[in-house]
Amino acid sequence: MKKRNAISKKKLYPFIYAFITFVVLLLLAISYTRYAKGQWEKDERANLLDLMTSKKSNLEKALYSRIYYTRGVAAYVGLNPNISNDEFNELAKEYIKNDTVINSMALSKNCVLNAIYPLKNHESAIGLNLLKHPERKEIVEETIKTRLTFVAGPVELVEGGSAFVSYTPIFNKKTIEENDFWGVTDIVIKKNKLLEEAHLKMLESGFLFALRGYNGNGKNGAIFWGDASIFNKSPVITAINLPIGNWELAAIPVGGWDNYLDQDKALLIILIISIFIISFLILIISKALLKIRHNEKEMKAILGSIDSVIVEFSIEGEYLSINYSNKELLYLPEEEIIGKNIFEVFSNEQAIQFKNAIEKCTKEQRLVNIEYPLEIKNKQHWFSARITPKSSNTVILNAYDITEKKQQEKLLIESEQKLKKLNNMKDQFFSIIAHDLKNPLGSQKVILDLIINEYDAMDNENRKKLLKATQKSSEQLNHLLTDLLKWSMSQSGKIILQKNTLNVRATFHELFEQLHNMAKLKDITFINAIEENSIVIADPDLTAIVFRNLISNAIKFTERNGQIKISSKSIFYNEKCFHKITVSDTGMGMHPNKLKTLFRIDKTESFLGTEDEKGTGLGLLLCQEFIEKQGGEIFVESTFGKGSEFSFILPTSQSFCFSNENDGSKFSSN
Template structure:
């Protein structure tokens, strides 16, 4: 059997391999690189199939036919290959429709020139049969279009190999093996074609198609060894680059072998030089704790606080060994996850939780006050009512004293309920604090009018020396309650025909309000605990008024919420002055 039959069978086998690669690429057609890879293999399949039949064809006409089959793939092989290399090396952005259209101009001219060669003979000068090998082979005298296509193809080959070499130098150890297989596989058709075109071995058979046999072996190895089409390098890199976490790969010598874009942004602020190949100790010299973790630990998962750009940032740092398929340690992977927002959110939640706890404590305190104070006046009222009923049944006399005492108890209960309504109205829906600008003189006059009935009952004169247009910045309801409670206390502890004076002065960006009375004053024992007790005990007023112990507690809390302070001066038998500060409107 003549050896051309064996070569034809080999080329047919290569065609089958290339078509199988096309099928694998079609199954992964959602990846752009799989499309270009498959088209390249399809172009090679047309070449090998056509040449397999060309070398066993007996006539020139049949050879011409199979040459046309070959040139379905030959003109486009280099163009599709350079597109695949651009995608493989991460330059997908260059693969745009206008650029692809430009790249296709020469292949289209080539296929037209080849199929119309009999009209102009610019592609082949002549075609003739040579039977010196014992079977018909075509002898070609090439023309200018043929040489133009060869130069065009090898220009792309040089550019593509340069890109692959560049990628090889920047890749990790495992990726370098895959890139090397891609380079060797690409050398097949181009290398064999160079040998044939150079004429150095004076070959009768065109060995260029056999380069695809060589390439098919390496491409198949690459696919099954590295799952190239299952997780193509571009897809892997896209996933790697799109990660928000900073990922850094380190070899056994503690040198950086690779990192993603997030890590690049992180390291660029530390060191301007290229990080690949640099020792970890140099890149992270400003962060000795990271250096210690990377160089001393095998694996770790902890949180770090790092100061960058005059700002504290928090990172979860993960260190894990990299193990190859032989379960041998080949390096380490460091992952830095920026959790600053989460930490700040946790701090905010903690602060809100503390505020909620304080609010709940304050409310609990108020409820305890209620539980202690509301029970007694109501119990007294019930007892007085029972006593009056017994007296009326037995004696039938007047009961002015009991009625008077019941009136005081009812007034006391009314005062308690009024305070509670003020409190709960303020607390509906949670602690609401809405400061507004208010005219202090107007606020005081309004609350003086509300206290007029009580003050007239004891013939107490209330005087306000606050000028108009003294503006404060406070919550409306809280400010009214503060002034109303201080006036109520002053009336309670001032003797008949006494006097209450309200004044205000500016000091340190605040307004200090004073409420002075000519009442009984406060004893030293009471003064020590008056604004400190959790559950204050109410004292009787000068006319026997009963309090609930709630007013000053509310005043203290509301003054503090408005950003002020409350205090008092008192002299026993001479009267008391309560002071509280309130902010002025912001400029």
């Protein structure tokens, strides 16, 4: 009884779904039509403006192409002021031949019409004084004043029809007087032909069009084309630009804008009909879904096999069929796989993975997911496969490529490691700032406070002593800031290598002299044993920083009367040519544990020199960074209490290595 009631309830589900769909869609339709009300006119105005912009472009193009005729004539006559009527007729004929839009072209010297082409039907116009014609006088004066072309009209033609008249002033360019007025040239443009060429119609695509702006007066000009009432019905208006003034093109829908409100009602009726249809379709679909529910497992297997490699396996692992959307994802061609067992296709380890998954799927009759790598056409791919039971003896494997996902996971791990490293660097960076920057600043403040407060009580010797202490503190601070700047620039990739072929001894001669003088201050013997022909391919600025840091450290950690030596030789290292430079000292040396962490940012710390000299702790990091950027390496050997030896190698030319081949300098070293 309960089972029957459950079945009856299930039969009602399609009707419930259809009813809910109808109600929801009806509410949405009503909300939409309310929202959309009033939007029709706005949208139509936008569409109409786009259409009118095209019309405007066409009309301006058609008009200006004729205006350029008069400008061409004006330019020619200005250079040829003694032009004869016959010459003008030939010129005009050449301009307006085969042009159905132009009615005639005329020339008026001193504003008296003396030539017109074609003359036929225009004889009566010869001798007309434009400045004595009330309407034309104002136009001609305006065009002379502005030196621009003036489009007048439209005016009625004697032979019938109406036209625009384009007046352009002419100035005699032969006379020495500036802007010597010669006369005007005009062209008569047939109105209807012009509008026809611009594809402008009074009724088009359900819209009415009209033009106003007689004599280029824009909205203040009379309406000369179309229904005058259009301008009183909230039209869309765009300006047709003239050399002087403009026309206004206006348009409205046939019947006015109010008719568009009725479209909301029509839309609502259409939506309600559509909702009925959709609800009915949902009812039919829901019933159909109930009928095929018993095939749900098979449908899931089929639907789960879209856009991937789909393989049907027997329980023994034999290929029964293959479907695929991308042939590039096949491990082997289809004809080479069908009928074979997975142990004949894959390695034993890979085949066992597939076999176990197939057996688990068939035994438990549930979905099994696996991931596995495959090398296809010498390229590593990763796949994720869903194995679903089709029957008690067969399964469907749906495999899709997740190589990109795996690569992204790898990049994410690398990014996390890099971020962790950068975070450690940041912590060390701020630790150095907090510790090493604070000390010299604090020292300077104490000394300066003492000088200011006790200045009168001190003798010159004590003042000089305190000022020297301040100078020494400032030098420490300067070195710290320099190292921090260089280190941060290196980490952010802002240092650009400028590699050159350098002679080490010659290039860094002055630097070695400066460091020699520093060593003298501690009575340290400084030996420069750099070879005369020591050649490296390196950036001089970065290499100078390396020398300065290594030799300064040697001076710092060497007792008075000690010794520092710099030497060089060419070597072969990893089958490549390098030049090896060594800085050795007889100083304090380092414990073995210190050597292991010497070039780690997280273990960087500053130690006092033999005479309490302070450092930043970043010097060796900069040396390693700058040497490796230049394709070299840095090495260190040290014995506590006996001294240290820092060496670095930089690339050199192969010919230089060979040139030293006979003097015992060709050997491998680390």
